[in-house]
Structures are given as C-alpha cells and as structure tokens.
Amino acid sequence: MSPARIERFSNFKQQNRLERSDLILVESAADVEFRLARELVVDLWKQGKIDMETVCDAQPMLKRNAIHCGAPIDENCPICEISQISYVAYVFGPRLPAHGRCVSSKGELKRLNSRKTKLSAYVIEVCSSCGWNHLVKIASLGGAQNYPS
Numbered sequence: 032m033s034p035a036r037i038e039r040f041s042n043f044k045q046q047n048r049l050e051r052s053d054l055i056l057v058e059s060a061a062d063v064e065f066r067l068a069r070e071l072v073v074d075l076w077k078q079g080k081i082d083m084e085t086v087c088d089a090q091p092m093l094k095r096n097a098i099h100c101g102a103p104i105d106e107n108c109p110i111c112e113i114s115q116i117s118y119v120a121y122v123f124g125p126r127l128p129a130h131g132r133c134v135s136s137k138g139e140l141k142r143l144n145s146r147k148t149k150l151s152a153y154v155i156e157v158c159s160s161c162g163w164n165h166l167v168k169i170a171s172l173g174g175a176q177n178y179p180s
C-alpha cells in the first residue's frame with residue numbers, strides 16, 4: 032500500500048468511526064477489508080467496468096429501512112453523490128426472523144447484545160435515492176460480549 036493510500040485510509044479511520052452511527056461500535060481488522068472491497072467496487076463503476084444497475088441494486092425494503100431505521104452518516108453516496116448514505120444494521124440469530132431484525136435504536140441493539148446466545152450483526156451502507164448498498168461490517172453480539180455504553 033502506498034504511503035498516500037495509507038494516509039488516506041488512516042484519515043478515514045479517524046473520521047468515519049462507527050461511533051458516529053451509534054449502532055455497532057466494534058472495530059476490527061475485517062473492517063479494513065470491507066472498506067477496500069467497497070473502494071474497489073466504486074472504482075470499477077467509475078471506470079465503467081460495472082453498470083449502475085449492478086451497484087445500485089438495493090431492494091425496496093432495504094431502501095425503506097435506510098430511511099426509517101438507518102443511521103445517517105456524514106458522507107454522500109459514492110455513486111449519485113447527492114444523497115446522504117445511512118448505515119442499516121440487521122441482526123441474525125436464534126429467535127430472530129430468518130431475514131434478520133433491522134435494528135432501529137441503540138437501546139434495541141443493547142437488548143439484543145444482552146442475550147446469552149450469540150448473534151451476528153450485518154451493517155450495510157445504503158443510499159435510499161439511487162439504491163447503492165455495500166456491506167460495511169459484520170460484528171458479533173450477545174454471548175459473553177458487553178456492549179460499551
């Protein structure tokens with residue numbers, strides 16, 4: 032990785048911590064991989080190697096969840112560059128819907144995290160205007176974990 036790219040990413044890490052989204056606080060090395068995969072997709076789209084229908088394929092329900100349950104972040108959509116993107120968190124595990132529970136508040140996330148069973152949270156960034164969506168991170172909840180307050 033070039034020094035400029037490392038610096039750019041370092042700035043991203045400082046500015047774009049998920050605390051701002053108030054949903055999933057855990058940071059891990061895997062977050063770097065998701066971010067790099069996202070940048071690759073955006074770069075391929077900018078080069079015309081993949082079309083907009085491919086990168087902006089959010090289902091209507093995902094777009095609605097971005098509006099009603101999402102945590103808006105201070106970043107515009109990398110595709111349409113107009114609308115603000117939101118992070119939408121889905122939690123999967125025992126006694127949750129097969130399609131996951133869309134978490135709409137920090138309190139709900141805390142309650143899920145207090146469960147004894149292990150759960151998985153998938154955080155997706157979504158543009159409700161053009162349908163851009165990309166996985167931001169996967170985090171573990173529940174079990175022996177404690178959610179920082």
Ligand SMILES: [Zn+2]
Nearest residue numbers: 108111158161
């Ligand atoms: Zn967009």
